[in-house]
Amino acid sequence: MALAFSALLFLTAATITVVLCRQAAVNELGAQQHLGRSMLDALVPTIQHLVLNDDTAGLKNHIGVVAADAAIASVRLTGPDGAVVVERVSDQEPADRLTKWLTFGTAAIRSFAADVAPAGRKLGRIEITLSYKPLNTSIGNVLRNSALVTLVLLLLSAAITYALLRRFTAPLHPLTEWAHEFSRGNWMPKVKLIESGSREIRQLNQAFADGSTTMRHYIRSLEETRELLEHSETRLRKLVNGMHEILFELDRDGRISFLNPAWEKLTGFRVEDSLGKPFGDFLMDEDAIRDFGGGVLARMHEKNREISLRTAAGKRLWVSLDADAQKDAAGDCTGIIGTLGDITKSVELNRLLSKYQDELYHLSVTDPLTGLYNRRHFDTQLEVILSDHLPKKRPVCLLLIDLDGFKFINDTYGHPFGDEVLRTIAGLLRQQVRRNDYIARLAGDEFAMVLKNTALDSATRIAQKLHAKINETRIPLPVGHIQLQSSIGVAAAPTHGKNSQDLVSAADVALYHSKQHGRNRIEVLSPDISKAMMSIFSQGFQLRSALEQGNIHPAFQPICNLRTGETIAYEVLARMRLNGSVIHAKDFITVAEELGLTRDVDLHVIRAALAHATQYQALFLNVDLSSFNDRDFVNELGALLKPACDSGRRITIEITERETLPMGDTLHEDIQKLRTFGCKLALDDFGSGYSTYNFLNQFRPDYLKIEGSFVRGMLNNEADRKIVTHIHELAQSFGMETIAESVENEATQAALREIGIGSAQGMLFGAPILAS
Secondary structure: OHHHHHHHHHHHHHHHHHHHHHHHHHHHHHHHHHHHHHHHHHHHHHHHHHHHOOOHHHHHHHHHHHHOOOOEEEEEEEOOOOOEEEEEEOOOOOOOHHHHHHHOOHHHOOEEEEEEOHHHOOOEEEEEEEOHHHHHHHHHHHHHHHHHHHHHHHHHHHHHHHHHHHHHHOOHHHHHHHHHHHHOOOOOOOOOOOOOOOHHHHHHHHHHHHHHHHHHHHHHHHHHHHHHHHHHHHHHHHHHHHOOOEEEEEEOOOEEEEEOOHHHHHHOOOHHHHOOOEHHHHEOOHHHHHHOOHHHHHHOEEEEEEEEEEOOOOOEEEEEEEEEEEEOOOOOEEEEEEEEEEOHHHHHHHHHHHHHHHHHHHHHHEOOOOOOEOHHHHHHHHHHHHHHHHHHOOOEEEEEEEEOOHHHHHHHHOHHHHHHHHHHHHHHHHHHOOOOOEEEEEEOOEEEEEEEOOOHHHHHHHHHHHHHHHHHOEEEOOOOEEEOOEEEEEEEEOOOOOOHHHHHHHHHHHHHHHHHOOOOOEEEOOOOOOHHHHHHHHHHHHHHHHHHOOOEEEEEEEEEEOOOOOEEEEEEEEEEEEOOEEEEHHHOHHHHHHOOOHHHHHHHHHHHHHHHOOOOOOEEEEEEHHHHHOHHHHHHHHHHHHHHHHOOOOEEEEEEOOOOOOOOHHHHHHHHHHHHHOOEEEEEEEOOOOOOHHHHHHHOOOEEEEOHHHHHHOOOOHHHHHHHHHHHHHHHHOOOEEEEOOOOOHHHHHHHHHHOOOEEOOOOOOOOEEOO
């Protein structure tokens, strides 16, 4: 822009100079022409006079003087005949080109002539020619001066223009620098923008500044995005390359187009060698190969599908397939992308686990000694058989087989021989059982046979045949042999029971009668057996099941010092869980006594109590006195209590007073043996039942527990109060401590303290709490 403006200014100045020079040339030319005419007018009279006087010398001299003028090029005087009389030439310099150009040819009129004719008589002609030298010199001077002035003006104008332009364009220089920096990718130039009074330049400055800020923001965002993309790409590449799963991509024809390094690690095939090959070439199952055919790839959508690959070693690699078809905007299938996770170990482990589960299930439902089904499976299966047969009016019979004298065999010949006897009986049952019938070992020497779709008379014949086979069985001994005998109870459904519990109870009653009537016989349940007996055996079934399944639990009730309130011991009570309910001992102990299960209940509860209670808790353990008639019970009880006493645990054996107490020497020895371990003795519920002073005198128990009914009534009944007082005084006379039972309120507690009783238990101090 500055260059164009300068060129325009120069052109204007040149035009002005030319115009001025032309005007000066025209003016100079006019002046010379006027001078020529004036000189001619002045010269003619003089020449006329000299000619008239025929003064040739004066004529020449005068013409010479005129010709000497710088403006005169020549002076010539001719006669009448045109002959030159006098001629003086001083300068013949021609008009230069500039003069001709400036005067546009008017400079050609340079000669002036006049006739010498005094008094009308022509004597000659005088001619003056003007010189071009003054005109050339004048025009040259004018041109130089005009050019100099024009140049000065041009320079001054240029300087002023430059100054003005610089002033107005100065703010544009930083913008130019910014634009230059922008072109080099520097969006934060260090050049400072110049403030300007021009609104447009201010807007331009602001636009550049805003643009720079925006571009820096965009560039920063792009750089951050690029860094994130690079980081993500690097991370993705590491993830893909570090994946334990195979990442694969197939084209629309099912050929492999991408594989990550896990492919080579898991299959042994090189990635480079596998690319471009059909994926189906590496599959081992026909259905998988078919699903990866080109025609069905568009429908591919698999999630956690188990398939197997062929490894380079020819082995089977189990993988979990996740794959989906990829489609373009038109909906056409472009290929498959998916992953393959190695699940070979998992599959093999699941198979091994399934095998172990089958084995565990077999162990859980079978008896390891005989290989027959166990009691747990029997209970479940009998219910299934009944629910299947009874709605179809098909009878079911149950045979319970018990070996006679098996305890004697075990004790006499040892447990290995006893096990051989049980395996022999199991073999006989397998031989005698029909194809669809069911056999199981319930417990110890007791077996069961379920006869499906069999009436009672047919079941009786089968039982007789089985009984005969058992009686015919001889098991050799080192010397001689032993003959087996059995008692069998038979019951039928729905005649004797419509569910498994009732049917087992009925067969149990029949077996019980078989043993009561001399053993080694078959007893079929008859209608004359009382409902009470059935109820006992039904409860006995529940009790045996509870013992086998661990549903008999110890409950702990605190025994406290009446004066300090401190807990000094815990009485261990038996509780049974049945169908979510907790049943107290008083509701099932009678059944245990009727069926001879008290020893099992006592040992189970004592064993559990010792396991749950801390070593520093003193325990009162209930034992039914009739259990001491079983020598095995005494030995098992001693095996439980001796280690406990040796470890410092305080144990008191609490004799339950439910029947007349036999006072034999054996009982005395057994109790004294327990005392040598460190056990103390307590007599429970004293004051009711079969308490005898002889027992107090012989065994001298350490504690006498006062029957709770007397304690509960002592506040309202003077007789009960006297009985409590008498029992306490009697205990003191024997050197025993008394423990009051069933203390339910503070008034009773105060009354007992007044009598002098030191310890008590009851709801006031705490209810029995299950160990669980």
